[in-house]
Amino acid sequence: MAASTSAAGPVAHHFDSMNQQHATVRLGMWLFLVTEVLFFGGVFCAYTAYRIWYPQDFDAGSAALNVGIATVNTFLLLLSSLTITLAIRSAYVSDRRGLQRNLLLTIVLAAAFLGLKAREYHLDYEEGLIPSTEMIRKMEKVEVVDPKTGEKSIRQEEVLVSKFNHALVEVLDREGYKGVPGKDYDPYRVQLFFMFYYSMTGLHVLHMVIGLGLLTWQFILASNGFFDYQSRYVYIEAMSLYWHFVDMVWMFILPLLYLCGPHTFDQAVHQFKHAIGMSGSH
Amino acid sequence: MAHDHHSHSTELHEQETGVHTVPPISTTLVTFGVLASLAVLALFIGFSNDLGGMKVVASLTVATVQAGVLAYFFMDLKQADALTWLVAASALFWTGLLFLFTLTDYLTRHLGVL
């Protein structure tokens, strides 16, 4: 009876049965997902609060995003959800080749997602869409008031403007966004939107990277030597729960960040082509 | 002794949580089909710019349905026991609380003077 409780078998020493162990692992992962829900819930809540305050500014911000990459990524992520579900099945029926294949597919899809995401960030960086207090000098007509007489005169002058705001206006012009800065939207509040863009997608990417790590680990376990399906498949399942959750978050990020502004399908296609360098510059 | 000890507690725990099985492959593929078409719908809404204020509502509704399907079939809430449902529900409930109170502030602050 000591043996039955020792760690020799697939059942851990402190469990009485495999079934209890599986149920506990599932419960554990679900409990962890609860915390994940509230983790993202926090930043989504902040987003909503400001969205209520500044709808136009957020639309303008969204219009400056690369919706092409987002579209492709959506389907990549959905596919990976499919493949990982198939992976559970293979593990359940003790089909090692199938397990390896499906895990590998998932890994590839996830990597593709991250690759495109990296490219997207890179483009944003090139376009100068990084919120900051940085100012740049540029020539502008300014109205100068004579301190004594108070008479006004227009003069070309080198003035300081916010780097981000400058870049934003250029990008929005390129994307054909019909809105006047300062009138229809306030560039500073668009910076606020971009803080959310980076925080939300950043946290999502972080979770993807962690998931990728787990996937690789399970793939290695599945590939070399001992793989005890009876006790292991529940871990694949738990991992898949996490992965589906990450997918779920993206389902909300997509409409809230990318789609809330004015976009067209052609624009998306063009942006994506540009991103992967299939079309010349704009 | 060890034996009936085991038989006993397994029985006890089996009544807590049923044995899971893996859904047939057809279900999985159909679910994926549904999710994919919902994603297309979401994008369609996103690219149609004449909905005005309803746009965000519509696309969020689609997203919610999507999430529901994903949770029910892929995340296997289908076979999950009451406890799991409770856990999932509590997550939504508390996120709801966070939203409810915080947003109440942003919707009513201008009504008060302070």
Add this chain to the structure above:
Amino acid sequence: MSAANDKNDYLDYTPQTFPAPEPTAEQDRTRIHYLNNENTLRSWLLTVDHKRIGLLYLFSVTFFFLFGGIAAMLVRTNLITPTGAILELDQYNKAFTAHGTIMLFLFLIPVIPGVLGNFLIPMMIGAKDLAFPKLNLLSWYVFMAGASLFVWQLLVGGIDTGWTLYPPYSSKYSQNSILYAGLGIFVTGFSSILTGVNIIATIHKMRAPGMTWGRLPLFCWAMYATSVIQLLGTPVIAVTVVMLAVERVFGVGIFDPNLGGDPILFQHMFWFYSHPAVYIMILPGMGVISEVLTCFARKNIFGYKAVAWSSVGIAVVGFLVWGHHMFISGQGYYLGMVFAFLTMLVAVPSAIKVFNWTATLYGGSITYQAPMIHAIGFIVLFTIGGLTGLYLGTMGTDIHLHDTYFVIAHFHFTMVGGMMFAWQAGLHFWWPKMTGKMYSDFWSRLAAVIMITGFALTFLPQFVVGYLGMPRRYPNYPEEFQFYNIMSTAGASIQGLGYLMPVFYLTASLFFGRPAGNNPFKATGLEWQTQSPPHPHNFETTPAVYFGPYEYGVENGLSIFTNENGDHLPTDTTTPKEGVTSGS
């Protein structure tokens, strides 16, 4: 699976009956228990035994408590004179911030869940370990990682924002290493999430046959409620800190008024966690008190259901009241009204608990060892803490008292007068179980009395000076407040003495203390029925439970392991009806 435990299979171990037989001196020397089975450093640092991990937590939190205590003494000493006795303004701000952050994140939040929760919960419900032993070890390492970030942050100069980290001060104006502190909060928070997951899963899935929710010790109920809060609250502050860090790095950000952001939003999200967090700190203490009182009064708890469910009630309603920290911060007026109302509701369960504890003593046969003195101290002080909370939960009165020493006094009465005394009670109560040794009766009682008197002297004057309007976080203050501050400082030093004493006599008990025996206090809990120190797997055979946890009221107590006929059937398969309907 667990490398540390399958080394030796406890050859000389005889299948256990309940309660376990008192070992003879001879057996006691040869017996294998969780302390002497393997004693390499590696076996301690890589252990997955919940009892050893509990001890790891014990050492770390005690260390950090001393840390925070020193900061507190600096603060109090500085306040002897109106112009600040020893510290520069900046040093003072860093001192009270260090005191706050360390005491909250590195002591109050992990102390009872980490030490007593880890050590006792599996034993109390008749399990061999927590549900995820490796995760449990991981959460200790994560905690230490976060803690070292805090320490590092102190070494590189410390932060001066107060533990509340309000922007825009923390995001733009403070020149200190906020990022390390933020990361520290994030990481330690992650550790407390893992502990929470572990404890909930354990209580749901690992209970022994017959250990129904109606027979669960109240400590487990309290820990369950605590873990729920940890799970639901901690992630929100984690993401809030992330947003703060982003703002600090970019120089512009989400709470930044220059972009039209709203600093109040941070306060909302901060208090969404940090108000329930005070229940993370007090609920486990309440659980401990229920255990200690019943044992030393030899009584059933008065109204088991009420006490159990009030824990859950607090956990839930506790999430609905955070806005009472923000009545004058500029949050919406109507929202404030809702929060004020709910605050009055959350006061009720605590009141119920206090009344039930008092009633529990009625008709008992009370003895006054150290744990009991601490427990009674808890009730006395926590009552004051709770009642003064009403002033602050009432919108009107909070206008004047907010951010004054009245608040300081109030939450020290709950956090220290409540949690700290509960912790002492629990530590003294289960110390014999943990170590198998008995500490000095005299010194432990003396320490308890000293702590209580010192505490009262420290914090009672602060109610007066708070009502007079002395703001918190002031190194300098008008002369007329000096009298009260000197009283406080005097009390604080007495208190400090009180807290040092256990370090000595408990350590001494390890070497000179007499063997405690399995059940020195003749308590009925499962954890007392194994030998002390317990066997690495707690119970060789899973016990079956037949009665509620506090059957002191009848002669010799009903053995919870024997059915009505008194048969010893530790592995009986015919468990009572409700035995199988456990679960959600």
Add this chain to the structure above:
Amino acid sequence: MLAFIQVPPILPPQASQFAIEYDWLFWYITVVCVCAGAVVYGLLTYSCFKFAKREGVRPQRILGSNKLEFIWTIIPLIFFLSFFVWGTKLYNTAIKPTPSELPANAPEYFVVGKQWMWKVQHPTGQREINEITMPIDTPVRVTGTSEDVIHDFGIPAFRTKFDVVPGRYTSAWYHPNKLGTYHLFCDQYCGQGHSQMVGKVHVVSQSDYQEWLSGNMRNTRGELFVDGSPAWEGAKLFQRLGCLGCHNNESESRAPNLEGIAGTYRVVKGGEKVLADRKYIENSIRYPLEHIREGWAPIMPAFTRNLVTQAELIELTAYIMSLKPGDLPSRTESSPPPIGAKMENTLNPSPTPMPEPKKDSEPKKEPEMKK
């Protein structure tokens, strides 16, 4: 040293209408709490002595009583709710005074919190630093905002307090009814000098207030507060001429900080030491290139007669001579809102403006102004 300790007060002064209403509720709660405590402690003490362990006495087996529990759930709840109702009513008075409590045309003081000082502007334009003088028996509204971090404008004697938040306006109202000088605290932690951000509230008689307005009354710093004094006019000029663009107390300022220079020796190019007296300051405004401060670029435009009249020069100099450390307003200061400004709709708080290009391009004007 205990000898030096004052006899401590027990209760704070009660110097406003609101304070009186406040204390009624405060003492009501206190009485209820004391009674509740008495009950609990009574039962506790009773049981502790009555039921201490005795030989041969066995503990009773009491499992609980729903009736009792119901009672001690309901009774506290009733009291708690009474607190809630009364408290909310009081809070309402504090933020939404009725016209009888605060007439619509009540004078409105503006307060700007800034690390670590309070700048107060009177309805009639006078300014005070860390002091606020108000006439007795006159309801006033105080509206505040912050230049940097969150501060809190608290006056214990009035039992009021409100956070001043950057980017928006918050307010409170007072009806002082007792002459005297009371504490003014910053209650929201705002950094290193938090405890220095304190001041005094002077409640003075109507006649004294008139005298104060007419400027013949000195504040505790012994300064006159004459509206239209040279220094006062100078301050306005200093702002208008944009001197602040360079002469500010910021790290990246492009000209020396002028706070407290009066009467000190200044090192100028060539190592010569010059006494900063009225003459020196006037010269530096008219002919900046005459004395260049050591370590600073000669970028200051000359403010010739057609830019600054002699009268203005005197006022400007008076102001600069009067500057003490901390007096210089910060460059991005959005000067306090105009008299009569009401709460703005907090749904779109106005962000404090980013530094405007004009200020930075000022030195570039130098050539034109030379000729």
